[in-house]
Amino acid sequence: MKAVIIEDEEIIAKVLENKIKKVAPDVDVVHVLPSLKTARKWFGENAEPDLLFMDIQLSDGVSFDIFNDFSLKCPVIFTTAYDEYAIRAFKVNGVDYLLKPVKETELAAAIDKGRKLLGKNEKPPADLAELIKSLANPSGSSKYKEKFIVNVRNQWMPINTKDIACFSKEVLNYIYLMNGEKYMIDYVTLEEVEELLDPRQFCRANRQFIINIEAIQTVKPVExxxxxxxxxxxxxxxxxxxxxxxxxxxxxWMDR
Known part of the structure; x- marks a missing residue:
């Protein structure tokens, strides 16, 4: 079974490759792709692998963007450095999310899921396909992120960026919607989030908040x-x- 790793940290990619060899000797990692740019080039020139290991946050963007350009059918195992309990909420049949550093037992179980999908010649589950579809921007009309994914009762739900009142750095990162609802998002820093937002719509107020201009009521000078x-x-x-x-x-910025 041939596999490809998309990971921008060379050491992490090497550790993952070694663990794959240990828990699944029949899985041959044929290539490690360090960025979206190299991944696009590779998939444009090669047939897709049997199994794909994919980091979420890359140095040049979000790995979901790969699916905007290629209709990949192979099982995908995502990896992330986020909180363990958040990861458990994002489990999907046939694919998996693994917390960094990846545990060998979880890695073996994830590979088994991929192996079973291949054995049954099944496509990835519909909810993953819908997630990828919601993140895509087929028209290419905007270079800024149009949706964020949140977890609601063990389901993934896309949130329109324009409906977000602000992003907040607390113990973890959260969004507050215009209607007052609050959800956790899978981003490590607000700096990562800020790069994805339209600067005409969102402004970095301080280290803890990014605000939507449409959510502002008043601004008051104080001591x-x-x-x-x-x-x-x-x-x-x-x-x-x-x-x-x-x-x-x-x-x-406010006075348009």
């Missing part, structure tokens, strides 16, 4: 050279501070 940004209901209890040094730029 200690700060601005207090108050969001519209039902998120009005969120008062977000910003340095006055950013005041001229922020006002220009």
């Amino acid at each position: 200690n050279s700060k601005l207090i940004i108050k969001l519209k209901e039902p998120n009005h209890k969120l008062e977000i501070d910003m340095s006055r040094l950013k005041s001229p730029e922020f006002k220009k």
